[in-house]
Amino acid sequence: MSKDTFLKGALILTIAGVIVKIIGSVNRILLSRLLGGEGVGLYQMAYPIYLLALSVSSAGIPVAISIIVAEKLALSDYRGANRVFRISLGVLAATGLLFTFLLYYGAGWLIEHHFVRDARAYYAIAALAPAIFFVTVLSSYRGYFQGLQMMTPTAVSQIFEQLFRVITMIAFAYILLPRGLEYAAAGASFGAGPGAAAGLLVLLYFYWKHKPGFNHKMETQSQITQESSVSIISRIIKLALPVSLANIMLPVVSNIDLLIVPARLEVAGYTVEQATELFGYLTGMAVPLVNLATILTASLAASLVPAVSEAYTLGDKQRIYQRIATAMRISNLITIPSFVGMWLLATPISLMLYGTPNAGMPIAILAIGIFLLGIHQVTTGVLQGLGHTAIPVINMAASAVIKIVMSWILTALPALGIMGAAWATVADFGVAALLNMFFVYRYVGFTLDIKDTFKAVVASAVMGAVVLLSYDALMTYTLKNTLATLGSIAAGGIVFGMVLLLVGGVQAKDIDQLPRVGEKLTDILIKLRLLRR
Structure with a gap:
């Protein structure tokens, strides 16, 4: 395996992302038809909590690995790159195991203290716990290969992870459905574990295939004073902590929806069952379509982190600017037409994919956020590659505050209901994107x-x-x-x-x-x- 160019790496991740999203879309269709809006709502009440626990357990270390490994390789320090990976792998394995137990034994506590309003979601939360360990270890290998600017291992592992995840999700949901909707939702949640295990096995294969060639480079490299373990851990924490907080903001925003939207829909006059169903339309049907439209921008962001880090280490400002300009131009060519098309065909798309037109309005509103989310993703990758990992999380926190206020006010209005929550999400994307653009201009001088x-x-x-x-x-x-x-x-x-x-x-x-x-x-x-x- 050889190092990928910036655009080649983005293309590889995009192709994998498309395949993963296609598999995921099939899964959403089957799961929606199998469980209905209420069952999907139960599943979505568990999944944001899982993402939050996973973000904390991995602590942003994968991105930190990518940044530091790319920096070491820019200086031809192969031994240093290997040391960064091995140290971070040990930390991730320990934290992954810890948070697996915390989520499993904390599921009941979340229900008892009404952080999750529907008690039926308990089984779905507990079923997700085993996946945390596997996904956390898996993420360390992905960060290592991305730091090497080898995107094929990550891409292949993503496909296998999603494929096995979907197969087990649908199978367990179907088998457990006769026992009740809550058990079927738990069966769907459990699929994350086998999927992550399959993805990890794929990465282990690539690692052992790559290891002999990398070992030869380490043996033949010139003598370079190696950074101490304490220094490496310190740098990882310094980079990882802000990235971790940024990663946490994504499930935090989802949990904001979980805590606010169903409750405020009840204030607007909906029953608990109706609120759960509407929540499923927004988070289980509309949000995945927005994420589908931003596959390329997410891939560009992942590829930008090591590419910008490498150029920044070498002091090549022109290359940094060119890579940002290329990524942003490609992002706009994808997100702008995606926004227009999804906005105009929201209800037909909802009917085609989910068998119901009821998700059409949330889809139409969230489509506006596609362009904004694309800008946010690309600029986050740029800022992380420059080593300013704290800035995206601060910007996301500011935008989350606006989302909280808007969700609280708009969702409770009978005339808006779930549409108010959708508009709050669009505002969240927009504020975060604008703040990121300001700092990219400040450090690089780049504007659209x-x-x-x-x-x-x-x-x-x-x-x-x-x-x-x-x-x-x-x-x-x-x-x-x-x-x-x-x-x-x-x-x-x-x-x-x-x-x-x-x-x-x-x-x-x-x-x-x-x-x-x-x-x-x-x-x-x-x-x-x-x-x-």
């Missing part, structure tokens, strides 16, 4: 290219018109929502690409940077007179 962004907006607007016309025409002709939705998405995607080329939104140098196929694709587009050098 207004001209390129405007071209993406124009192409997306034309695409939106085509999507609406195509959907109406296909519905009139076929009377099939799924065919009309898929057909209009395909037509919109083709039109977006063509308009983008016509307005000069994509340049030859952009496509040339794509690994393997870039130059050939550029030549084809030039021959078709859709692109100029």
Whole structure:
């Protein structure tokens, strides 16, 4: 295995992310149809708590590994990179085991003290506990390989983890459903454990395959004074603690929804069962679609961390700026049309994927946040790569405060209800993105290219018109929502690409940077007179 380029690494993670999300989407569809909105709501009440415990147990060390390993390799210190990994692996194994027991034995406490309002979620929370140990150890290996800028091991492990997770989730949910909805939700939750174990086995395979070549580099490297274990642990903690807090903010935001949204929906006049169902529509159906649309930006962020760290260690400011500009331009070309398409087809997409139109309104509102979330993800990767790991968590905390206030006020309004919670989430994305952009400008001098962004907006607007016309025409002709939705998405995607080329939104140098196929694709587009050098 060899080191990946920045864009190649992002592409590998994106392909894996697409496969993982496709598997996950199938899982959501099957799980939603198997458990219904109420069962998905029970599952979603447990999952944010699991993410919170997992974030604390891993303590941001995977990102710290990626940053420090990339720094060591930039200086050709292979022994130092190996020491960083081995020390962090021991710490993660210990913390993972600790939090596995804490979550398992603390599930009842969460119910008793009404942190989780529906007592039926107890079994789902307890069933998630074993997965924490495996995922925590797994994350240390992923951080190590990402620091080496080898994204293939992470990508393959993600696919195997998701595949085994979904298989076990559906199987256990189906088997336990006759015993009751709460047991079926617990069966779905349990699938995280076998999935993580499968992903860990894949990473162990890549590690032992890579080890002989890396050992040879360590043996033949020049003499470099090695950093002490105490110093390494100190640096890991210094980098990991803010990253951990940033990671914790994601499940914290989910737990804000868990604590506030169902309770405030009850204030708005809904019953406990209705509130749980609406909560399932928002967090179990709408939020995953937003995450699906930001697969590439999440991959770009993960690839940016070691790439920016390497360039920063070498003092190459021009390379840092170029990588940020490339990542942001690609992010906008994905998130802006995704926002427009999902906003216009929210209800048809809800009906196609989940068999109900009721999630349409939350999906439409959250679609607005796709563009903002993409900016937030990319800029977080940049700031972490620069070593300013505390800034994203401070920004996320500030945006979370706004989300809390808006969720509390808007969700209790009968005229808004679950839509108020969705708008609060969009505000959360927007504030965090703007604050991150401010600090990226401060440290690097980077700002969004207004001209390129405007071209993406124009192409997306034309695409939106085509999507609406195509959907109406296909519905009139076929009377099939799924065919009309898929057909209009395909037509919109083709039109977006063509308009983008016509307005000069994509340049030859952009496509040339794509690994393997870039130059050939550029030549084809030039021959078709859709692109100029």
